Amino acid sequence: MTAVAAYAAPAAKAPLERTTIARRPVGPHDVLIEIKYSGICHSDIHQVKEEWGESLFPMVPGHEIAGVVTAVGDQVTKHKVGDRVGVGCFVDSCGECDNCKAGMEQFCLTGATATYPVDPNGDHMYGGYSTHIVVTENFALKIPEGVALDVAAPLLCAGITLYSPLKRWGAGPGKKVAVVGLGGLGHMGVKIAAALGAEVTVLSQSLRKQEDGLRLGAEAFYATSDPATFEELAGSFDLIVSTVSANFDLNAILGLVKTGGVFVNVGAPADPLPVHLFSLIDGNKTLAGSMIGGIAETQEMLDFCAEHGLGADIELIDADRINEAYDRVLAGDVRYRFVIDAATI
Known part of the structure; x- marks a missing residue:
């Protein structure tokens, strides 16, 4: 396990604060991603406020992740060190059920593994308000050169x-x-x-x-x-x-x-x-x-946005302004997505 810096809510409805979390070792099919940018989605606020039911704390939100691959497992074939990649709302699925085989991994019949806050077994998952994340190679999306990483981050959800x-x-x-x-x-x-x-x-x-x-x-x-x-x-x-x-x-x-x-x-x-x-x-x-999309469709979306020069309209913030950003989202005071500069975490 590797300790990395992150911002977490220590309890439901509590302000987020800087902390450290453990990331798993890079397995044979994993990639280690140095997070460059992480978008703030309104669902992050719902989760931190525990408005969608009980959850696990401390909670590290974030499922709009853009970064660069810094290490790969010895059996990884889809990515290499230096690749620009993104991670969205889920990081694993069974791969065997009818929905997974149809490219709808988000509706995995045994339960897709959300980027945070818990996996289908009820174990802790930590999201993108951190400096690094380890994910299975199949759930890291390629971000084309035609779109900058900061404006690409919100594409992984929005x-x-x-x-x-x-x-x-x-x-x-x-x-x-x-x-x-x-x-x-x-x-x-x-x-x-x-x-x-x-x-x-x-x-x-x-x-x-x-x-x-x-x-x-x-x-x-x-x-x-x-x-x-x-x-x-x-x-x-x-x-x-x-x-x-x-x-x-x-x-x-x-x-x-x-x-x-x-x-x-x-x-x-x-x-x-x-x-x-x-x-x-x-x-x-x-x-x-409708709810998000599968892995293939998400890659199709990223390629489409790059082809057409599309990215989110963002306000880039340092990590110490996350709580302020939450308040402004609730007040409708953002045009149109806050994105955290992970270098400030």
Whole structure:
């Protein structure tokens, strides 16, 4: 075991503080990654605050990791020392179940191993707010030279979370796509949908971020707080992807979907949302959900972003500002992703 520096929450709801953690030795199929950058996802805050159920502490969050390989096991074939790599929301799966064989390792039927905070056996896992991490070679993604490591880090969660549903439900030329919410997830949805060739509209609570939305690639921007929006845009969109974690009027949003269109939810509101089934029946509409993507699809997303010059809009911070960044995320005061400079850990 090797001791490395990290930032951890010592207990639920406690501020994060600098500490040291143990990383396992590099096994035959492992790679050791020197972490350069780690994104701050809103789910990190949920986990630290123990809002998704009981967990293990101390907790080192972080599943948007970008770095460089510094050592490889003697049977590693996919990576070499010096490679630019990323690690996302999970670091292992069984590889044998139907979902794993179909490239959906995130839905491993025996339980994918999350980057943090626990594995399927209930053992401690430490995330990316640290200087180094050891992972199995199959779960380290290649980051192409066409995207810088700092803006690539959020792609490992925010990027794939939006790329997967946009690709699956056919965002592209001739399709009208709406992205609900312009935050860490939503801003990547606008960029990716526009790069795919779709006509993109942002639906946000207010027009406060309108200039940003148009800069990122949207052709239109509407406020959901304005009742006229729902009259003007009724039945307009082939695909709507909602990224918001706050409660919203799902039936009103479904009214904006075209006949035969799709509404996909990737956000995670805390409370159940009521749905009037006639909102779906009237128009043969589909209500769907999506969660990240498998390893192959995540690599496809990284290659796509590099090809199109896409990265997250970030604010780079030193590690001693993590707690401040958490407060600002909760206040909606970030455009659009905080990324930790791991050199400051």
